[in-house]
Amino acid sequence: MFFTLDEDQRAMQTVLRDYLRANFPIRAVHEVYDNEAHDGDPVELWQAARESGWAAVMVDEQYGGLGLGLLEAALIARCWGEGCVPGSLLITLLATEALRLGASPAQKSEWLPRVAAGQAKLTLTTTGRASFVGNTVTGEATFVEYAHVADLIVVSLSDGRLCLVRPTEPTTEITTQDALDRSTRFCTVRFDHAPAECLPNDVMEELTLRGTVLKANDLAGIARGALTRTVDYVKTRQQFGKLVGSFQAIKHSLADLHVATTMAEHSSLYAAHAVEAAQGDRQFAASVAKAKCNETARDVTAAMIQFHGGIGYTWEHDAHLFFKRAKRGEYQYGNTSFHRKQITRTAIAGARHAPTVSQVGQHVSAGRG
Amino acid sequence: MDLRFSDAEELFRAEFQQWLEENIPTSWRARGFWRSLEPEHAFEMRREWETKKAVAGYAGIQWPTEYGGRGGTPGMRAIYDVEMVRYRAPITVNTLGLSFLGPTIMALGTEQQKKDVIRPLLFNEVIWCQGFSEPNAGSDLAALQLKAELDGDCYVLNGQKIWTSYAMHADKMFGLVRTSKEENRHRGITFLLIDLKKPDGTYADGIEVRPLKQMNGARDFGEVFFTDAHIPVANVVGEPGNGWQVAMFLLSFERGASALPQYQTFRRELDDIIDLARGMDRLEDPEIRDRIGRNVIELECLRLHCLHQLTENERGQNLGMNSSVTKLQWSETHQDVGELFTDVAGLHHQIAAGIDETRDLLGSFMSSRSETIWGGSSQIQRNIVAEQLLGLPK
Numbered sequence: 001m002f003f004t005l006d007e008d009q010r011a012m013q014t015v016l017r018d019y020l021r022a023n024f025p026i027r028a029v030h031e032v033y034d035n036e037a038h039d040g041d042p043v044e045l046w047q048a049a050r051e052s053g054w055a056a057v058m059v060d061e062q063y064g065g066l067g068l069g070l071l072e073a074a075l076i077a078r079c080w081g082e083g084c085v086p087g088s089l090l091i092t093l094l095a096t097e098a099l100r101l102g103a104s105p106a107q108k109s110e111w112l113p114r115v116a117a118g119q120a121k122l123t124l125t126t127t128g129r130a131s132f133v134g135n136t137v138t139g140e141a142t143f144v145e146y147a148h149v150a151d152l153i154v155v156s157l158s159d160g161r162l163c164l165v166r167p168t169e170p171t172t173e174i175t176t177q178d179a180l181d182r183s184t185r186f187c188t189v190r191f192d193h194a195p196a197e198c199l200p201n202d203v204m205e206e207l208t209l210r211g212t213v214l215k216a217n218d219l220a221g222i223a224r225g226a227l228t229r230t231v232d233y234v235k236t237r238q239q240f241g242k243l244v245g246s247f248q249a250i251k252h253s254l255a256d257l258h259v260a261t262t263m264a265e266h267s268s269l270y271a272a273h274a275v276e277a278a279q280g281d282r283q284f285a286a287s288v289a290k291a292k293c294n295e296t297a298r299d300v301t302a303a304m305i306q307f308h309g310g311i312g313y314t315w316e317h318d319a320h321l322f323f324k325r326a327k328r329g330e331y332q333y334g335n336t337s338f339h340r341k342q343i344t345r346t347a348i349a350g351a352r353h354a355p356t357v358s359q360v361g362q363h364v365s366a367g368r369g
Numbered sequence: 370m371d372l373r374f375s376d377a378e379e380l381f382r383a384e385f386q387q388w389l390e391e392n393i394p395t396s397w398r399a400r401g402f403w404r405s406l407e408p409e410h411a412f413e414m415r416r417e418w419e420t421k422k423a424v425a426g427y428a429g430i431q432w433p434t435e436y437g438g439r440g441g442t443p444g445m446r447a448i449y450d451v452e453m454v455r456y457r458a459p460i461t462v463n464t465l466g467l468s469f470l471g472p473t474i475m476a477l478g479t480e481q482q483k484k485d486v487i488r489p490l491l492f493n494e495v496i497w498c499q500g501f502s503e504p505n506a507g508s509d510l511a512a513l514q515l516k517a518e519l520d521g522d523c524y525v526l527n528g529q530k531i532w533t534s535y536a537m538h539a540d541k542m543f544g545l546v547r548t549s550k551e552e553n554r555h556r557g558i559t560f561l562l563i564d565l566k567k568p569d570g571t572y573a574d575g576i577e578v579r580p581l582k583q584m585n586g587a588r589d590f591g592e593v594f595f596t597d598a599h600i601p602v603a604n605v606v607g608e609p610g611n612g613w614q615v616a617m618f619l620l621s622f623e624r625g626a627s628a629l630p631q632y633q634t635f636r637r638e639l640d641d642i643i644d645l646a647r648g649m650d651r652l653e654d655p656e657i658r659d660r661i662g663r664n665v666i667e668l669e670c671l672r673l674h675c676l677h678q679l680t681e682n683e684r685g686q687n688l689g690m691n692s693s694v695t696k697l698q699w700s701e702t703h704q705d706v707g708e709l710f711t712d713v714a715g716l717h718h719q720i721a722a723g724i725d726e727t728r729d730l731l732g733s734f735m736s737s738r739s740e741t742i743w744g745g746s747s748q749i750q751r752n753i754v755a756e757q758l759l760g761l762p763k
Contacts, residue, residue: 255751
C-alpha cells in the first residue's frame with residue numbers, strides 16, 4: 001500500500017513552493033489584479049516554466065518534455081492554487097494533453113517541442129458551439145482562458161471531436177472579458193471559417209477528466225492556502241484581551257475546515273492516480289474529488305474572509321483572491337451538483353456491488369496482470 | 370503511488386476469506402440477525418465464535434506470535450478489518466481490549482504484562498472494560514477522583530466509574546485512578562489494571578457493577594463502584610503518577626487503518642438505504658439522490674484517508690493526533706448516513722426495529738448518536754485538531 005507522494009514528488013512540490021514563495025508571492029498576484037493593462041500572463045512565470053519544463057510536465061521526453069504523469073501535473077496545479085497564481089501555464093499544460101493524447105505524429109512534432117521549450121502557449125475551449133466544415137471552424141466559444149495570448153487553440157467541436165486553430169484575424173476574433181477572478185483571463189472567441197485541422201483521435205472525454213482532476217487539485221491548493229493564512233492570522237489577532245484563535249467558535253470551525261481540506265487533498269490526489277493509472281473507478285474518483293474540493297475551497301475561503309473581519313473584506317487583503325479563484329474553479333469542469341449526480345448514479349447502479357477496499361486492490365492486480 | 374496490497378497480504382486475504390466462508394453460517398449473515406437474538410445469548414455466541422477464530426490463528430493480526438498474535442503486517446490487519454465486515458462476521462466482544470489496551474500494553478507494558486494480557490485477551494479468556502469517565506470527569510477527564518491509596522504492595526480503591534462500556538461482561542478493567550494529589554492535576558494519575566472478578570467468576574471484594582440502560586434499549590454500559598478494593602501495585606502500566614501520558618497515548622492510538630471497518634460498515638448501510646429507497650419508490654426524489662451523493666463522497670474520502678493512514682503507518686510515521694481527524698470524519702459522516710435512513714423511511718423508522726430488513730439500520734442510527742461522544746466527544750476532537758495540529762492557542 002502506497003497512497004502518498006513519493007520522494008521525487010515531495011521534492012518537486014518543495015521546489016515549486018520555494019520558487020513561488022521567492023519569486024511570485026501573493027503580493028505579485030495583487031499586482032496582476034490591480035494593473036488594468038496587464039495581460040494576466042506574467043512573463044517571469046513563463047521564464048521559470050521554460051527552465052523547469054513545467055508546461056510540458058506530461059510530454060514525452062522525445063519531444064523535450066519531462067515525461068511525468070498527471071500526479072506531477074496535479075502538484076503544479078495545487079501549488080498554483082495555494083498561491084492564487086495567475087497565468088496561462090495551467091491551461092497550456094492541459095491543452096497540451098489534447099495533443100499528446102490525440103494528435104497525429106506530425107501535429108505532435110510541430111507543437112510538443114515548442115511547448116516543452118516554453119515557446120508556445122495553448123488554450124482549450126470547453127463551452128460554446130463550434131462546427132467543422134471543409135477544414136474550417138465556425139462558431140463561438142465562451143470562457144476560454146488566455147485565448148488572447150495563445151499561439152494555438154484546441155477547440156471542442158459540437159460533435160465531440162477536437163481541432164486545432166491558430167488564432168489569426170479576421171477568421172478568429174478574440175474578446176477579453178473582465179472577470180471577477182483576475183488570476184485568470186476569460187475570452188470569448190468567435191470563429192468564422194477559421195482554418196483548422198482535426199485531431200485524429202477522440203480524446204475529449206479523457207481531456208475533460210484530466211481537466212477535472214487538475215481543477216480539483218487547484219481547489220485543494222486554494223483551500224490549504226486559505227486555511228494556513230487564516231490559522232496564522234487568528235494566532236496573532238487579539239480581541240477582548242485574548243487571541244481570537246483561542247475562542248472555540250473559531251477553533252472548532254477551523255478544525256472542521258482542516259478535516260475537510262485533508263479529505264479534499266486525499267480525494268484529489270487519488271483522482272490523479274486513478275485517471276493516470278486507468279483505474280476502473282477513474283470517473284467516479286474524479287467526480288468525488290471535484291465535488292469535495294468545490295465545497296471545501298468555497299467554505300475555507302469564505303471563512304478566510306469571515307475570520308479576518310473587516311480587513312478581510314478589503315481589496316488590499318488576500319482573502320478575496322482566494323475566494324474569487326475558488327468561486328471560478330467551482331464552476332469549471334462540472335459544478336458540485338453535476339458531479340454529485342454522477343456519483344449518486346454510480347452508487348445506485350452499484351448498490352449491493354459497492355466498490356470495497358479489497359475489490360479495488362484486486363481490481364488493480366487483475367488489471368496489471 | 371500504488372494502492373495494492375502485497376502478494377503475501379493478498380494470500381492472507383484469500384485464506385482468511387475461505388476461513389470466514391466456512392465458519393460463518395449463512396443464517397448469521399442475514400440482515401437483522403444479531404439484533405433479533407436475546408442480547409446475552411448473542412454475546413455468548415459471539416464470544417465463542419471469536420475464540421474459535423483466535424484458535425484458527427486469526428487474532429492479534431499485527432501482534433507478535435510469542436504473545437499469541439499472528440505477527441502480520443499493517444496491511445494484513447487492514448485486510449482482516451475489512452473482510453470481517455464484508456462477511457458480516459460477529460463483532461468482537463472485546464473491543465476495548467483489542468482497540469486500546471492491547472496496543473498500549475504492546476508499546477508500554479512490561480514483558481510480564483505483555484505475557485499476562487495479550488493472549489488471554491485474544492482468546493477471550495478475559496473480557497476488558499475501560500474505566501476512564503466518572504460522574505464529574507467526562508470530557509474533563511483530568512478531573513477524575515477515584516482514590517487509590519498505597520497499602521503495602523496494594524492500592525486501596527474508593528470511588529466510582531461511569532459510562533463503562535461492557536461493564537456487565539468485563540472480567541477486568543483498565544482504568545485511571547488518582548494515586549496522589551498534586552498541584553498539576555494531570556500528575557498523580559495512575560493507569561491501573563483492575564481485577565473486577567475472582568477466579569470463580571463472582572465479583573471481587575469491594576467491587577459493585579450496576580447496568581445503565583441506554584437510549585437504544587441495550588445495557589452495554591454501566592457504573593462500577595469501588596469500596597476498599599485491593600489492587601496489586603504490579604498492575605500499574607507505565608509509572609505510578611504518569612497515567613495521564615499513558616491515557617493520552619492510548620486515546621490517540623489508532624494503529625493501522627483503524628477506521629476501515631467503519632467505512633466498510635457505513636458504505637454497506639448506505640447500500641441498504643438505497644435499496645430501501647428503491648423499495649419505497651423514493652429513489653427518484655432529487656433531495657434523496659443529492660443526500661446519497663453527499664454521503665458517498667464523505668465515505669469515499671474516509672476510505673482514502675484510511676489508506677493514507679495505513680501508508681503512513683507502514684512507513685513508520687507516527688500518526689499522533691491525526692486520529693482526531695479520522696474520528697471526526699467517520700463519526701460525523703455516520704450520523705449523516707443515519708439521518709438519510711430516517712428521511713427515506715419516514716415514519717416507518719419508528720417501527721423499523723420489528724422488521725428484519727431495517728432493524729440494523731435503526732440500531733446503527735441510534736449508535737451513531739453515541740459515536741460523537743465516546744472516546745472523546747467531537748468537541749474535544751475539534752479542540753485537539755485546533756490546538757495540536759493547527760497550533761491554535763488554548
